[in-house]
Amino acid sequence: MLAANVKKNPAELLVTRVSRYLVTIRIWESLYALPFCLMGMVLAADGWPGWSVFIWITVALSGVRTLGMAANRLFHRKEDAANPRTANRHLPQGLLKAWEVFGLMVIGAVVFFYAAAQLNGLALALAPVAAASVVLYSFAKYYTWACHFLVGWALAISPSAAWIAVTGRLDLEPVLLSAVVALWVGGFDIIYGCADIDFDRKYGVNSFPKRFGIATALRTTKIMHLAAVNALLVLGFWMDLSFYYFGGVAIAACLLALENSLIKADDLSKLRSPLFQYNSTISMVLLVFTVLAIEL
Numbered sequence: 001m002l003a004a005n006v007k008k009n010p011a012e013l014l015v016t017r018v019s020r021y022l023v024t025i026r027i028w029e030s031l032y033a034l035p036f037c038l039m040g041m042v043l044a045a046d047g048w049p050g051w052s053v054f055i056w057i058t059v060a061l062s063g064v065r066t067l068g069m070a071a072n073r074l075f076h077r078k079e080d081a082a083n084p085r086t087a088n089r090h091l092p093q094g095l096l097k098a099w100e101v102f103g104l105m106v107i108g109a110v111v112f113f114y115a116a117a118q119l120n121g122l123a124l125a126l127a128p129v130a131a132a133s134v135v136l137y138s139f140a141k142y143y144t145w146a147c148h149f150l151v152g153w154a155l156a157i158s159p160s161a162a163w164i165a166v167t168g169r170l171d172l173e174p175v176l177l178s179a180v181v182a183l184w185v186g187g188f189d190i191i192y193g194c195a196d197i198d199f200d201r202k203y204g205v206n207s208f209p210k211r212f213g214i215a216t217a218l219r220t221t222k223i224m225h226l227a228a229v230n231a232l233l234v235l236g237f238w239m240d241l242s243f244y245y246f247g248g249v250a251i252a253a254c255l256l257a258l259e260n261s262l263i264k265a266d267d268l269s270k271l272r273s274p275l276f277q278y279n280s281t282i283s284m285v286l287l288v289f290t291v292l293a294i295e296l
Contacts, residue, residue, distance in 0.1 A: 033158045035280070035287035036181050037061050040159030040174050043239065044166035047294055053119070057165050060115035060123075061158060066108030068134030068154060074101045075138045083199045105135075119165040126164065130157050141200075145211035148193060152186030173239060180231045184256075187224035188279065190217050191263060195271055215265040222260050229253045232286070241293040248289025252282045 041049055041057055048054075073080070073091055081092035090096040109131060116127040137154045140147035156178040163174035193200070193207040194217055200210045209217040232249045235241075259279055262270040 033065065033155045033181070033283075034058070034061060035283035036155075036177065037158035037162045039287050039290050040162035040177055041166055042291055042294055043173065043177070044163040049166050053166055056115045056118045057162050060112055060119070060161070060165070063108045063110070063112030063115055064130055064134055067105050067112060067131060068108075068137075070101050070104035070108060071135045072138045074098060074105065079203060079205065082203065083196065085195065085199070120168045122168055122170075123161065123165050126161070130161060133157060141206050143206065145206045145208050147206060148189040148208050149182070149186045151189045152182035152184070155185045156180075156182035173235065176231055176235050176238070180228045180235070183224045183228035183231070184282070187221035187228070190221050190224075191271065193217065194263070194268055213265075214268075218260075218263060218265055225256045225260060229256065236293075241290070242296070243293075244289050244296060245293035248286050248293075251285050251289070255279070255282050255285070 037057065038054075041054065045053075073089065076086075077091040077098065080086040080089050086092070091098065091101060112131060113124070113127055116123045133150075133154045134157075137147070137150040140150045159177040159181060160170060160174040164170055190208045194209045194214045196205075196207065197209045197214065199205070200207045208220065212220075229249065229252070232252070233246070236245045236249065
């Protein structure tokens, strides 16, 4: 009885609440987009752009990701509650309220627009496009099986946005890097869609695997990832990057090939393996070797 009546102190309650917010927006998944964003930054600056630009780019990315992930959780809370794979999320369990997640959306938007304003006029002018993209993609699966490509597009904005933050203009090089991100992320989202195919069929949610089947979905992902590797090679030659960069591309290609080889149309059990849990290693490898190519 005494244990049941023990209450957490305010500090403990605050830590618990904040940890729930961070889990809800899956803060660690920033590692998917942040390295590509920073690649765009260092390529645009041909090195280190200075602390001010770095900090405001990082703050802007954190803000827009918070906006997008919070919106995704808020808009999909009913489907998340019905889907066994997502039923343990905080909103379905009642550990967070809808108004709290909406508050995260507002905070993320304010932080994002303020950070964009600290960079340059073009960054601020295009900020509504980025904000709309990360919010509206959440509705795509209600209308089209191409929703995975819109997820890729939402994350693909980051390297081009970082280039704009450094240079004040948009060139073709970051657009090619953005295409890499779109292909990489969109392909993985198709794989993850395979795990929800039964739920999608039952609830009428659209997805590429539901429309074309798991086998075709996995083949499409392989093609997308192969195209992403080829685009990385083209970018390296285009920007005359050193062999360090191509070494990073080779490692990333091997990791992509390994991950794709783990998933079979008749066996999705490896989808939750540690390799897939941490495939952000690929983007980190590319960032590190890009920095080496520029600085050494």
